[in-house]
Amino acid sequence: MPSPPSLPAAAAAVLVATDWTALRPAAGFETCPECPDWVYPDLPAVLPDLVHPDVATRERALSDAVGGAFHDLAPTRATAAVTMFFAALLPDPRTAQMVRPFDPTRSLRCELLIWTGEFLADAIWSPPGGPPGVRAVGDRFHGVRPQLFAAVAEHLDDPDPRTRDNALSCALLLAGDRDLAAHRDPLVPRARRFLADGRDTDPNADMDYELRSRALETLRTWGHDTTGLGRADEIPGTPW
Incomplete structure (x- = not known):
């Protein structure tokens, strides 16, 4: 099995600076009654594998990372941190590789932008009076929106049309902020x-x-x- 991959400096910084233990689900929410085989992933171990040279490892990492950030159709405590890691990974040329868990014709970069858009739509613009947990995730996004915008804007002219469209969608969501x-x-x-x-x-x-x-x-x-x-x-x- 190939060794774990190196990461871009910005992605490595997110990984090191985040207190992932504090972002784990509350007791009783690390499993899913409807999915008995699912267990909350070890995100610091999973996220670097998004650019692993082994295809199966890379695809499993994407599924696990999405599951850790968006479980049971709702944002989790780790949503903002995972999104920042996704954004920091976007410029890496290895994200141009195709991945199969969701759509075999989409690149990893496109998938990272798709899920970034999902996280932003659900966590930042939840309606007033929405679930406290969702509002808390939105609060965690507040200070990092400029960095997220800069990251996704780099791909507004991506040669792949679906990547380009999803970068635009993320940018539109972020530009809704007054700042x-x-x-x-x-x-x-x-x-x-x-x-x-x-x-x-x-x-x-x-x-x-x-x-x-x-x-x-x-x-x-x-x-x-x-x-x-x-x-x-x-x-x-x-x-x-």
Whole structure:
């Protein structure tokens, strides 16, 4: 079996600086009654394996990392830290490799951006009065949003269209923060091109629908006219 991989300096810094023990689930939540074989992963050991040279190890690491950050359809205490690690790993050329756990045609970089978008949507913009645990995760994101924006913005012109689209989706979510409002204007024409492109082959695909809905709702929230940009299957004014 190949030895554990080296990490980019920024990713290694997240791994070392995070108190992963403090982010483990509360007692009784480290297993899942519906999934008897599932056990909460050892994230400091799992995360470096995202760029492991062994394909099976890399794919298992992605599944475990997502499970540790988003368990039972809800953010966990580790969501913000895992997302920061994902963002720090994005520039690594090894993330251009394909991974199979979710979609064998997507690169690891694309998957990291997809899950970063999911974590941001669920943890930061939970509705007022939402579950205290979800609000607490959103609070942990607050101070790192500028770093996250800088990381995802590096991939707005990625040569892979799906990676590019998910980087845009993450950037739009982050630019909703007042402190990042200065980044909104350059994102608007990108969002309009994405919505007008019609590149998708299946208009009912969940991923495409979610990305388009986020972009539409963001433009509307920022006061832009989206007439003609939506499709019949997208309900105006309905957030993701």
